[in-house]
Amino acid sequence: MPIHRMLPCLLFVLFLVGCATTPRHKVHYRLLNDQPSRLTAGTAILLPLKIKVKEMTASGITEVVPAWTETGINNFHASLQRNEQKLFGNLTLVELPELTPEESALLDQHLALNETVVGTAIATTSPSSGNAWLHKSRHFDYSIGPGLSLLADKTGADKAIMVIGEDVRSSSGRKAAFIVLAAFGVGIPLGNAVTIASIIDLRTGDILWVDRHISIGKLGYLDAEHTDQIALELFKEYPGIESYRQWLLVKK
Numbered sequence: 001m002p003i004h005r006m007l008p009c010l011l012f013v014l015f016l017v018g019c020a021t022t023p024r025h026k027v028h029y030r031l032l033n034d035q036p037s038r039l040t041a042g043t044a045i046l047l048p049l050k051i052k053v054k055e056m057t058a059s060g061i062t063e064v065v066p067a068w069t070e071t072g073i074n075n076f077h078a079s080l081q082r083n084e085q086k087l088f089g090n091l092t093l094v095e096l097p098e099l100t101p102e103e104s105a106l107l108d109q110h111l112a113l114n115e116t117v118v119g120t121a122i123a124t125t126s127p128s129s130g131n132a133w134l135h136k137s138r139h140f141d142y143s144i145g146p147g148l149s150l151l152a153d154k155t156g157a158d159k160a161i162m163v164i165g166e167d168v169r170s171s172s173g174r175k176a177a178f179i180v181l182a183a184f185g186v187g188i189p190l191g192n193a194v195t196i197a198s199i200i201d202l203r204t205g206d207i208l209w210v211d212r213h214i215s216i217g218k219l220g221y222l223d224a225e226h227t228d229q230i231a232l233e234l235f236k237e238y239p240g241i242e243s244y245r246q247w248l249l250v251k252k
Contacts, residue, residue: 025211072221152202
C-alpha cells in the first residue's frame with residue numbers, strides 16, 4: 001500500500017488517536033520476549049529516504065515537485081544526522097556503502113516492499129481496524145525478508161532505518177480558493193505531511209519497530225527546523241518496548 005494510498009487511512013487514525021488505547025508505535029513480538037537489546041544496541045544503516053514533496057492545485061490535483069523533493073530529502077537526512085543521539089541513543093548510524101548496479105536494484109525493490117508492508121501493518125493495526133485485527137498488534141510479526149542481508153555483510157551493521165514521507169503543499173491558487181470558500185463556510189484541506197519510520201533486522205528482514213507522524217497544514221519538509229521537529233516527534237516513543245509490553249499485559 002504506497003503512502004499516497006494509505007494517506008486517508010492515516011489521517012483517519014489521527015482523528016481517533018485521542019480516544020485510542022493501542023500504542024501508536026509497534027514493536028516486533030520477539031523483542032518483547034527475550035531480545036529487547038536488539039533494538040537499542042548495535043549499528044544501523046540509514047537507507048535512502050523515500051520522501052516526496054508535492055504541490056496541490058486549486059482543484060486538488062497533486063504533482064511531485066523535483067526541486068522541493070530534493071530539498072525535503074536533504075533537510076530530513078540532515079535532521080536525522082544532527083539529532084542522532086537524541087533520536088537513537090546508543091544506536092550508531094552509518095551511511096550506505098557503495099553498491100553494484102545489481103545490489104542497488106535489489107535495494108530499490110526492498111525499499112518499495114517495505115513501503116507496501118509497513119503501509120499494510122499500519123492499516124491493520126490502527127484503532128479503526130477494530131478487534132478483528134487486534135491480534136496483529138499483540139503479535140506484530142511483519143517482515144520484508146532477508147534480501148538485504150548483503151548490507152550486513154558489507155558493513156557489519158545489524159539493522160537498517162527506513163523513512164517514508166509525503167509532504168503535500170498548497171499552490172497559491174489553492175490558498176486563494178481556501179480564502180474564498182471559507183467566506184461561504186466551506187473548508188478545503190491545504191496540505192499535510194505524513195512520515196513513517198521503520199527499523200528492520202538486516203539478517204531476517206523483521207520489522208523491529210515502526211511509528212508514524214502526521215501534520216496537517218503545519219510542519220513540512222522544506223524548512224529544516226520543521227524536519228528537526230518531525231524527526232524528534234517521529235522517534236519520540238523509540239524504543240518503547242516497556243510501554244508496549246505494559247499495553248499487552250493490560251489487553252490480556
